[in-house]
Amino acid sequence: MDLMTKLKILSNGAKYDAACTSSGADRPGNRGLGSALAAGCCHAFSADGRCISLLKVLMTNQCIYDCKYCINRSSNDIQRAAFTPEELAELTIQFYRRNYIEGLFLSSGIIKNPDYTMEKMIAILEILRRKYDFYGYVHAKTIPGASPELIYKLGLLADRLSVNIELPSERSLNQLAPHKTKQAILTPMRQIADGLCSSKEERFLYKHAPRFAGAGQATQMIIGATPENDFSILRLASFLYEKYQLRRVFYSAYIPAVEDSLLPALNTKPPLLREHRLYQADWLIRQYDFSADEILSEETPNFNPYLDPKCNWAINNMGRFPIDVNKASREDLLRIPGIGPISAKRIIIARKAGKLGIAELKRIGVVLKRAQYFIITRDNPSGPHLNNETVLRALIDPKVYRTDMEQLSLFPEETDPRLPSPQDFTSVTQAAEEVVLSLSRSL
């Protein structure tokens, strides 16, 4: 089989992995080939609007497992292929030299057994790092059930490791990925977290101590294939951030790739809006000091499709507003819809030189579209006097009205009964008015 066909099969098999970040490793170049930027670097964007930063491929799509949701499952009748280590290393180098990519994302189906597969993956990375003197970014996926020594070895070669949690609950895992157990996923995660910690300590003491997965670990879960609600997913994510020091949790809207009675039908649209809301909430947890319990609760376990999670929080906590931009702490500034870490930083610097009014905020680049309803400024010391309906009307997320609106949940009993379903409307204006009314009633 020629390289072109292999590349097609093996990138097709890897594309459902959401992670494509190249951030977290800061390694200036100077010898050999390559360097890594702390902020990461996007090299291209595919037709679906996702960033391409790494050459994302499987080593092989042969697999002994039969996970129901996966296109590479052993019972799926598809063409199988495998890269030889030399072939893949050469391809990575040639793509890297032309500045197509920031590095390699290596995952694999499982051949023979997890350890055998891991050894083969390690062989590829060894060629890259040793023979080609490659210092670019490498993200490697550990194979569930591989032995700790091999995970450690892989971590010495890769910048980032990840173990996919796949499905957000043990029950779903048992049902859809019978060969993977919760234990087989959490054990290596624990090991990597501990390895990261001790590698940091050692490197603090000895400059040349080996670096273990310098860019930390990440994971991904599939959203919408199983009936977990948003709150349980978000709680799981914040548990992972806290207890396993994960750098990132990725959410992947389930795209039906195989027919199975246990899965949603093949013509189901991927829950992209839900995935979008999860990322917004994830961001609030990592960058804005929010906790999962502030964003959702047992009573409202699912996202409001019409409002982004931050606006939703603000609307339900109007008592904390308006906030005075000339006095508020960074934490409070970050609670204002429309103000993020960059705007907050600029506000804090600029107000040292003089009190800020609306004109000043605009000039330093703060977007006031949403923020205006929540702030006190020099020229408006008493804050805005508006009723909830006006504010709501301005905050509704236009994304919800995209013409190709997907079904919000595959499990209809889970959508918020207080809210009208987006499918019920014919016109956008009618929809907006209905939503404003029903939301303000429920406040």
Place this chain on the structure above:
Amino acid sequence: MYDGSIAGFYCCVFESVYSRQIPCDIFVSHQAPYTLLPQKLITTDSQKAARVYRSIPLKISQQALRLVEVVFLSCMKQKELALLRFLLLAYRCNAKIMQMLAHPLVAPLLAAERHIRNESHLLRGFIRFADYDGILAASITPKNFVLPLIANHFITRFSDEDFLIFDKTHHAALTYQNRKKNFISVKEIEFSPASENENYYQALWKQFYNTVAIEARDNPKCRMTQVPKRYWENMTEMKDLL
């Protein structure tokens, strides 16, 4: 009027400070318009330029010097005049100027700085090299003169390679050969047709690019936001879509 170099611009600042005059505009001499207004040609004097250069970190701040140097490379309209007025104000306010983000003389410079930094960040990813007998070559058409800002990134990354980046907009090129970097001024560079091997890797890349997109998530508008169309002409995988 001045010669277009940063030293020449510093001499304009010198002239303005010591003659106590503020011009109504500053031009590079060969681009100056015909006008009835009185004009003054500022000749570049390295000693005067050095005095101004040294005064900025001394009287204002290191941060302000960086801002001036970066904005000078940007495509901001009347950047020389804007920078001069900024410096005249900054000599009075000293280091505090860098807190005055909302000041009408400061805010536009910060916006111009963001514009050029953003463009050079994008280009670090979007530049596409082609291999011509072991020498990597790329063309770019940026709005800002980003070459000096991206040079180090590529030099440290490809330290053992020889490469060339040609800026078509500004008729300049960065060359890196035998571990030596050089900025040269060139009108046009003729690239010879790509080798068979080069075409093969370009085809492999397009194959990968087209395969990783998930059809069920197709979102061309999002791609357009992330990669504005003006970058497409120089990108291997996007050229054919134009």
